[in-house]
Amino acid sequence: MKKLIFIVFFVGLGLFAFGQNEDIQKIRASHQNRHHELLNEYVQFCTLPNTWNDPEQLRQNATFIVEMMKKRGISNARTIEANVPGAIPAVYGEILSPGATRTLVFYAHYDGQPVNPAKWAEGLSPFKPQLATSALDKGGKFLDLPPANSPLNDDWRLYGRATADDKAGVFTLLNAYDAIRRSGLNPGINLKFFFEGEEERGSTNLGAILAANKDLLKADAWIIVDGPMHASGRKQITFGVRGDVNMNLTVFGAKRPLHSGNYGNWAPNPALKLVHLLASMKDNKGKVLIKGFYDDVIPLSKSERQALTAIPDPAPIMQKELAFAASENPQRSYLESITTLPTLNINGIESANVGRLASNIIPTLATVTLDLRLVKGNDTKRQIQKVIDHVKKQGYYVLDSEPTEEERLQHANIAVIRHGEGYNAQRTSMDLPISQAVIKAVRGTSTQEIVLMPSAGGSLPLYLFEEVLSVPPITIPVVNYDNNQHGENENLRIGCLWEGIETVAAVMLMKW
Numbered sequence: 095m096k097k098l099i100f101i102v103f104f105v106g107l108g109l110f111a112f113g114q115n116e117d118i119q120k121i122r123a124s125h126q127n128r129h130h131e132l133l134n135e136y137v138q139f140c141t142l143p144n145t146w147n148d149p150e151q152l153r154q155n156a157t158f159i160v161e162m163m164k165k166r167g168i169s170n171a172r173t174i175e176a177n178v179p180g181a182i183p184a185v186y187g188e189i190l191s192p193g194a195t196r197t198l199v200f201y202a203h204y205d206g207q208p209v210n211p212a213k214w215a216e217g218l219s220p221f222k223p224q225l226a227t228s229a230l231d232k233g234g235k236f237l238d239l240p241p242a243n244s245p246l247n248d249d250w251r252l253y254g255r256a257t258a259d260d261k262a263g264v265f266t267l268l269n270a271y272d273a274i275r276r277s278g279l280n281p282g283i284n285l286k287f288f289f290e291g292e293e294e295r296g297s298t299n300l301g302a303i304l305a306a307n308k309d310l311l312k313a314d315a316w317i318i319v320d321g322p323m324h325a326s327g328r329k330q331i332t333f334g335v336r337g338d339v340n341m342n343l344t345v346f347g348a349k350r351p352l353h354s355g356n357y358g359n360w361a362p363n364p365a366l367k368l369v370h371l372l373a374s375m376k377d378n379k380g381k382v383l384i385k386g387f388y389d390d391v392i393p394l395s396k397s398e399r400q401a402l403t404a405i406p407d408p409a410p411i412m413q414k415e416l417a418f419a420a421s422e423n424p425q426r427s428y429l430e431s432i433t434t435l436p437t438l439n440i441n442g443i444e445s446a447n448v449g450r451l452a453s454n455i456i457p458t459l460a461t462v463t464l465d466l467r468l469v470k471g472n473d474t475k476r477q478i479q480k481v482i483d484h485v486k487k488q489g490y491y492v493l494d495s496e497p498t499e500e501e502r503l504q505h506a507n508i509a510v511i512r513h514g515e516g517y518n519a520q521r522t523s524m525d526l527p528i529s530q531a532v533i534k535a536v537r538g539t540s541t542q543e544i545v546l547m548p549s550a551g552g553s554l555p556l557y558l559f560e561e562v563l564s565v566p567p568i569t570i571p572v573v574n575y576d577n578n579q580h581g582e583n584e585n586l587r588i589g590c591l592w593e594g595i596e597t598v599a600a601v602m603l604m605k606w
Contacts, residue, residue: 115538120277121599125269125592130242133252133588135162136265137239140223140254144206144261146294152182155204159264159289163187166272168287174307176299182291184303186310189271189285196606197284197313200598201567202263202320203293206256213582215253220584223254229576230583248589257586258577263319264289266572266594273599281602286313293320296338296514297555304562315528316559317601319594321552321571322579324545325408329536329597332569333398333524334549335556336432337468339516340441341481344461345371345490346497346508351446351455361456365445367507368460374488375438375481380422380431382438384484392471394434397524398548402429405545408575415576432551436477437467466516467553474516485509520556521549522566531606532568539593539600570597 125132142158143151156173163171169190173183182205209220215230228234228249240246267287274281288311292298304311323330347364348357376382394402409428413421421428441464446457466477486492491505494512501508522529524546536544556567572594573579574587 117277117279117603118539118596118600120279121270121273121596122592124273124276125595129246129592130240130244132265132269132591133246134239136261136591137223137252139261139265140252140257141221143221144204144256145208146205146292147208149180149182152205152291156183156185156289156291159185159204159268160187162268163287166268167275168268168271174303174310176302177306178299178302181299181302184291184300185287185289186307187287189281191281191284194282194284197286198602199286199288199311199313199316199565200267200602201288201290201316201318202267203260203290204256204264205291205294206259206261207294207580209255210582215583218253218583220255223252223257225588226251226253226585229585246588248587248592250588251585252588253583253585255584258322258573258584259579260293260320262573262586262591262594266591266598267319269591270595270598270602273595274602279603282605283602284313285602286311288316293554297517297558298515300555301558301562304558308563311563313563313565315565316556316563316567317532317598318554318556318567318569319572319598320554321550321569322573322575322577323571323590324406324547325411325575326406326545327574328406328542328545329540329593330545330547330571331532331536332547332550332571333529334433334470334521335519335554335569336436336549336551337472337474337517337519337557338553339466339468339474339478339514341464341466341478341511341513342461343368343371343464343485344459344510346459346502346510347456348458349499349502351453351458354454354456357456362506363456364460365457368443368445368462371485371488371490371509372440372462375484380426382436384438384480385487386480387436387438387477390471390473390476391434391436391469394548395523398521401524401546401548402433405429405547412575433547433549434469436469436472437465438481439465439467441465467551468516468519469549470519470521472519474518478513478516482511485511517553517555518557519549519553520560520567522568524548526566527606528566529568531604532570532601535600535604536570536597539596570601572597 144155160171168187171187174186175183226234345364345367347362352361443462445460490507490509493510497508559567573590578584
């Protein structure tokens with residue numbers, strides 16, 4: 095019987111009419127007449143630089159968030175410090191409802207990726223938020239912040255670093271509660287807020303902060319507000335993420351650059367060595383050739399596969415927009431590629447100069463940064479070791495530090511491999527009561543089918559919430575899929591802020 099009900103639930107997504115309840119109508123009325131005020135505050139927030147490797151910038155952001163929380167009547171608003179030198183604080187606040195027996199912690203992060211202003215479009219500066227009529231690559235034009243009481247278009251874009259990733263998450267969470275408060279509604283559950291300042295550096299101290307504050311952070315589940323929605327614009331709930339770890343691999347030639355005429359065909363060329371080594375790792379259909387690379391993958395459950403097949407395929411939209419003729423493996427769907435399989439990606443290769451700075455030399459070394467995305471069942475240490483073992487099988491002497499001259503004379507092929515700590519994938523069951531409650535709440539805010547994603551392609555250290563606190567995390571992305579997060583010209587469709595407020599408020603008001 096249980097199985098039948100579950101199947102009917104998924105089929106019902108396409109058959110039943112979607113409606114918005116009275117509470118959401120009140121929430122909407124609460125924020126609609128404050129859009130100018132909210133947008134101005136958001137611009138001020140995004141003006142604060144928040145590069146992950148600048149502690150002073152991040153502490154300024156933390157202070158700004160604490161003040162936003164106090165302004166909205168959120169209690170106990172403060173920073174939580176890890177007892178680790180150089181650690182960036184998390185920001186915490188709470189709303190405790192009398193008699194509440196359930197608690198949710200709402201998470202977003204306030205740090206951002208580094209920027210190279212020279213790569214941003216003319217007229218843009220990463221920390222000077224700029225409005226545009228639409229996406230600039232689709233003909234959008236710059237415009238000034240409009241005066242109060244003039245109409246705002248939901249499709250306008252706000253350009254700037256962290257406008258989407260993930261200050262939008264912080265802002266929608268705080269204003270979802272504020273809209274509830276202003277509407278006179280009662281959450282009925284305890285709400286806790288947790289904003290991390292180290293997500294972009296790999297959440298180095300998140301585990302320590304969670305472990306040191308177990309009682310404070312005790313909850314039934316964590317709601318993560320981060321990442322992009324489905325390409326169709328439909329609201330989405332994501333029940334897992336891939337893990338992630340980076341590896342830097344360097345191979346060597348002679349110890350100084352050599353004239354390519356006098357030494358070509360004789361001296362070893364590390365750039366050529368590296369590309370041959372990389373080609374041995376993955377074929378031209380996207381299959382990783384490293385032994386055992388896929389062996390420990392835990393496949394999706396039956397219900398997760400049903401959810402995956404019900405999701406509209408975003409590939410045609412994205413492929414046209416991104417302008418490439420064929421995917422890595424046309425026989426494998428986009429959704430299957432990002433949810434069910436680990437990856438081995440080249441983030442960048444560096445050797446001697448190219449283009450106008452090129453010289454006729456044989457370089458001394460060549461370096462690649464590899465990005466390994468992990469799915470459920472993979473372990474970071476095992477996955478790293480598989481790559482190292484493969485490099486050794488190709489005839490390389492592997493080190494984790496610079497080779498000595500003696501080692502360079504003794505070994506024809508040397509590879510120095512360094513890697514980060516990384517973290518594993520995580521997946522929350524869609525069958526849990528909390529999962530079903532979140533699905534129902536988000537459905538109540540939309541007139542369209544919502545997308546139920548078993549796992550995202552991106553990564554967050556969500557395994558820590560299960561490992562340290564023994565609670566399930568569920569992710570609700572609220573920003574446009576084409577937001578350019580981590581890259582130049584990052585942007586947010588401003589309508590996503592208003593829709594996100596309603597989505598998150600519905601979850602804060604839900605009962606289960």
